[in-house]
Amino acid sequence: MTAPAATLAPGRLLAGLAGLAFLAFALSLAVGPSGFGFGPPGEAGSLIFWEIRLPRALLGALVGATLGLAGAALQGYLRNPLAEPSLIGISGGAALGAVLAIHLGITQALALALPLGGLLGACIAMLAVVALAGLHGGPITLILAGLAVSATTTALISLALNLSRNPFASIEMVYWMMGSLADRSLTQAWLSGPLMLIGMGLLLLLGRALDALSLGEDAAVSLGIDARRTRLTLVAGTALSVGAATAVTGIIGFVGLLVPHALRALTGHRPGLLLPASLFGGAILVLLADVALRLVEPWADLRIGVLTALFGAPFFIWLVLKTRRELAP
Amino acid sequence: MKLEARGLRVHLQRREVLKGVDLAAAAGELTAVIGANGAGKTTLLRTLSGLLPFSAGEARLDQRPLRAWPRAELARCLAYLPQERTVHWGLSARAVVALGRLPHQTLGQGETAADRAAIEAAIAAMDIDALIARPVLELSGGERARVLLARALAQEPQVLVADEPVAGLDPAHQLALFHHLRVFAASGRSVLIALHDLALAARFCHKIVLLKAGAALTSGPPAEVLTREHLASAYAIRAEYRTIDGIATVLSRDGLP
Amino acid sequence: MAEPPQRIVSLDLCTDQLLIELAPPERIAAVTHLAGDASVSAIPDRAKGIPITHGAAEDVLSYDPDLVLAGPFGVSATVALLRRLQRNVVTVPLPQDLEGVRTAIGSVAAAIGEAQRGEAMLNAFDHRLASLSRRLDSASPSALVYQVAGVVSAAGSLADAALAAAGFRNLARDYPLRRNGQVPLELLVASPPDLLVLSSASNAYQTPAADNLRHPALRTLRRTHASLELPWQLWLCGTPHIADAIAELAAARDRIKVAPR
Numbered sequence: 001m002t003a004p005a006a007t008l009a010p011g012r013l014l015a016g017l018a019g020l021a022f023l024a025f026a027l028s029l030a031v032g033p034s035g036f037g038f039g040p041p042g043e044a045g046s047l048i049f050w051e052i053r054l055p056r057a058l059l060g061a062l063v064g065a066t067l068g069l070a071g072a073a074l075q076g077y078l079r080n081p082l083a084e085p086s087l088i089g090i091s092g093g094a095a096l097g098a099v100l101a102i103h104l105g106i107t108q109a110l111a112l113a114l115p116l117g118g119l120l121g122a123c124i125a126m127l128a129v130v131a132l133a134g135l136h137g138g139p140i141t142l143i144l145a146g147l148a149v150s151a152t153t154t155a156l157i158s159l160a161l162n163l164s165r166n167p168f169a170s171i172e173m174v175y176w177m178m179g180s181l182a183d184r185s186l187t188q189a190w191l192s193g194p195l196m197l198i199g200m201g202l203l204l205l206l207g208r209a210l211d212a213l214s215l216g217e218d219a220a221v222s223l224g225i226d227a228r229r230t231r232l233t234l235v236a237g238t239a240l241s242v243g244a245a246t247a248v249t250g251i252i253g254f255v256g257l258l259v260p261h262a263l264r265a266l267t268g269h270r271p272g273l274l275l276p277a278s279l280f281g282g283a284i285l286v287l288l289a290d291v292a293l294r295l296v297e298p299w300a301d302l303r304i305g306v307l308t309a310l311f312g313a314p315f316f317i318w319l320v321l322k323t324r325r326e327l328a329p
Numbered sequence: 330m331k332l333e334a335r336g337l338r339v340h341l342q343r344r345e346v347l348k349g350v351d352l353a354a355a356a357g358e359l360t361a362v363i364g365a366n367g368a369g370k371t372t373l374l375r376t377l378s379g380l381l382p383f384s385a386g387e388a389r390l391d392q393r394p395l396r397a398w399p400r401a402e403l404a405r406c407l408a409y410l411p412q413e414r415t416v417h418w419g420l421s422a423r424a425v426v427a428l429g430r431l432p433h434q435t436l437g438q439g440e441t442a443a444d445r446a447a448i449e450a451a452i453a454a455m456d457i458d459a460l461i462a463r464p465v466l467e468l469s470g471g472e473r474a475r476v477l478l479a480r481a482l483a484q485e486p487q488v489l490v491a492d493e494p495v496a497g498l499d500p501a502h503q504l505a506l507f508h509h510l511r512v513f514a515a516s517g518r519s520v521l522i523a524l525h526d527l528a529l530a531a532r533f534c535h536k537i538v539l540l541k542a543g544a545a546l547t548s549g550p551p552a553e554v555l556t557r558e559h560l561a562s563a564y565a566i567r568a569e570y571r572t573i574d575g576i577a578t579v580l581s582r583d584g585l586p
Numbered sequence: 587m588a589e590p591p592q593r594i595v596s597l598d599l600c601t602d603q604l605l606i607e608l609a610p611p612e613r614i615a616a617v618t619h620l621a622g623d624a625s626v627s628a629i630p631d632r633a634k635g636i637p638i639t640h641g642a643a644e645d646v647l648s649y650d651p652d653l654v655l656a657g658p659f660g661v662s663a664t665v666a667l668l669r670r671l672q673r674n675v676v677t678v679p680l681p682q683d684l685e686g687v688r689t690a691i692g693s694v695a696a697a698i699g700e701a702q703r704g705e706a707m708l709n710a711f712d713h714r715l716a717s718l719s720r721r722l723d724s725a726s727p728s729a730l731v732y733q734v735a736g737v738v739s740a741a742g743s744l745a746d747a748a749l750a751a752a753g754f755r756n757l758a759r760d761y762p763l764r765r766n767g768q769v770p771l772e773l774l775v776a777s778p779p780d781l782l783v784l785s786s787a788s789n790a791y792q793t794p795a796a797d798n799l800r801h802p803a804l805r806t807l808r809r810t811h812a813s814l815e816l817p818w819q820l821w822l823c824g825t826p827h828i829a830d831a832i833a834e835l836a837a838a839r840d841r842i843k844v845a846p847r
Contacts, residue, residue: 270420282404
């Protein structure tokens with residue numbers, strides 16, 4: 001008696017995805033407006049590679065990994081295929097936290113306040129969504145609650161920018177609502193990277209719990225899962241990673257929706273294995289999307305948030321229709 | 330291991346659902362909890378599995394208070410099979426059975442040889458070898474029930490607690506499943522189930538606890554519990570325990586006004 | 587000769603500044619709040635004490651103006667309303683070059699009935715420009731005005747004219763600009779200008795939109811290449827103060843040794 005042959009062995013799947021992620025990372029380093037390759041020769045080239053291309057690729061990988069992993073974790077825990085950080089308001093909360101940290105002047109005293117503000121905002125948004133939807137509502141209820149929280153955070157961000165004495169408020173609004181990886185610096189990578197990694201580490205611990213939760217909460221607890229600790233780990237991990245990521249790139253949506261769905265069949269539908277798979281998958285998606293953006297740059301001025309929404313939104317609509325059909329009597 | 334309760338009181342949302350229940354599920358025996366809808370069967374099973382807190386009374390597993398059992402250790406000794414046969418994702422049957430090994434695994438560790446052995450033994454015991462590669466969501470009710478029971482068996486528990494394990498199954502599957510439960514109990518484990526079907530309870534269970542409105546009306550061997558008076562009181566029906574062709578059963582006549 | 591307007595309201599930062607410098611204070615009824623804002627106005631102190639209007643028609647009418655000066659942006663609905671109510675509204679377009687600045691000075695001076703003062707301002711402006719003018723040819727050093735969000739001053743803008751007057755080639759012509767006028771930082775680093783002109787100090791604005799001014803690559807570039815912080819108050823509007831900007835640029839020009847190409 002052997003394991004079903006349809007799915008890849010976990011080790012091979014993850015190794016394959018990690019390899020692809022590495023390739024995507026290398027590709028991201030080689031693409032840019034000053035030409036293909038690792039920068040022009042000389043000092044300018046070195047500056048371009050280390051200070052412009054490397055931070056962009058690094059943040060692309062980290063943020064993509066974060067969003068993919070957070071999406072998989074949320075879907076696994078909530079047993080809801082529609083869950084995703086931006087759709088249920090977590091990214092919006094993170095952006096609001098970051099905006100307040102900047103415009104209340106806190107980031108001038110402490111640079112770390114930026115990702116911490118994102119963390120706090122993400123945490124509060126998550127608690128708000130759970131308070132509105134409850135943990136046992138249907139999938140559509142959760143999305144509605146997320147919509148309410150997103151609308152609220154968007155309005156508050158707009159208000160905060162309006163009240164700040166800053167002539168670039170409208171540019172900044174676009175910055176937050178449609179995220180971008182352009183012209184990021186290593187400073188931002190150092191600032192948010194560690195927090196993203198800690199958050200991701202926490203989320204990766206949820207594998208066993210998510211597998212057990214496939215059978216429902218009672219069965220999971222009887223299999224030895226600590227429900228409270230699982231919930232806390234999920235909230236902390238998501239707030240840390242998504243909060244820090246959104247604080248330095250703005251809201252990049254739908255990655256956490258697309259990646260788990262694309263990889264679910266390859267992992268045999270096991271939520272635990274989907275976690276690391278989505279981590280690599282998310283990095284691959286964001287890095288490749290960012291490469292595509294830079295290739296079409298002369299003709300179109302797109303931000304990565306726009307690109308992920310262009311593909312993610314129709315997919316989301318299709319998913320909603322599919323879910324409704326499955327839930328309909 | 331013996332699973333027992335004494336004077337167990339449980340509140341759910343400010344309502345007292347269990348009002349002092351006594352129960353003992355001994356090793357080697359198949360014990361059934363029966364009663365009308367809303368009598369508290371599921372609540373009793375959940376409480377004895379460590380899923381619900383109780384406000385008064387005692388619950389013990391293997392002479393130790395249930396509260397004193399660390400969650401991880403409890404999971405290795407007691408397997409709980411909920412009434413809802415939910416499986417949220419399109420897992421294969423084998424993957425579902427493998428979930429039963431979680432209490433014996435540590436984080437990051439894959440399947441050990443011991444795990445594989447337990448899984449394969451459970452699959453063999455439940456006769457689902459032909460189904461292992463298929464997604465559980467595509468299986469019929471009877472097949473899914475067997476897969477989920479196999480999951481519980483893979484846990485290699487000393488105590489198996491199952492809430493309505495045969496509800497909605499056709500007669501052949503019901504009989505087969507009960508046969509498996511008897512075999513499991515015979516190997517020295519305790520089995521505690523909640524049950525609606527009085528005939529099955531009469532035929533297969535060593536001991537029956539009859540719940541009425543949150544309290545145990547009576548308990549003991551089937552012949553003692555399933556009397557006309559008890560059944561009339563608990564279910565408002567006219568029924569009685571009979572033995573036909575050497576097989577114990579309950580003959581239900583009609584409801585009482 | 588008709589009496590010049592006695593209650594003048596200005597609805598635009600640029601006309602604000604021209605009005606304040608050309609008209610006697612008793613004839614100015616109101617200017618915008620931007621005139622006193624040091625981050626955008628070249629003469630914030632001179633706006634002190636002048637009443638402020640935020641541009642709504644009702645507010646403007648409360649001053650009972652006999653002349654309203656408006657710029658090309660923002661208040662078109664208000665301007666249309668005021669015209670329908672038979673108020674005298676003069677629109678002054680934003681100058682795109684130095685000749686446009688002279689036209690703007692002339693228009694405002696004529697509208698407010700201060701032809702003489704306008705003439706004097708023009709003469710002083712021309713005089714100063716003549717002394718500052720530097721030669722511009724293909725061997726001239728290059729410069730780029732790099733603003734918040736990576737936007738650069740393209741050809742045909744007032745800043746472009748200022749660069750040219752100070753003897754710089756505007757390097758914006760050589761970059762493939764994005765639709766919104768931005769230049770990717772990578773291109774800037776790959777082929778930097780001889781003079782990098784920044785419109786604000788790097789920490790002047792605490793907003794992610796201004797992160798590009800604080801980028802480490804830009805800091806390194808500024809260490810190895812000439813750069814100049816030229817506050818945009820000086821060249822945001824078409825006022826004679828653009829000569830101050832040209833003066834600083836000319837001084838920078840003199841300091842640069844052109845690299846052999």
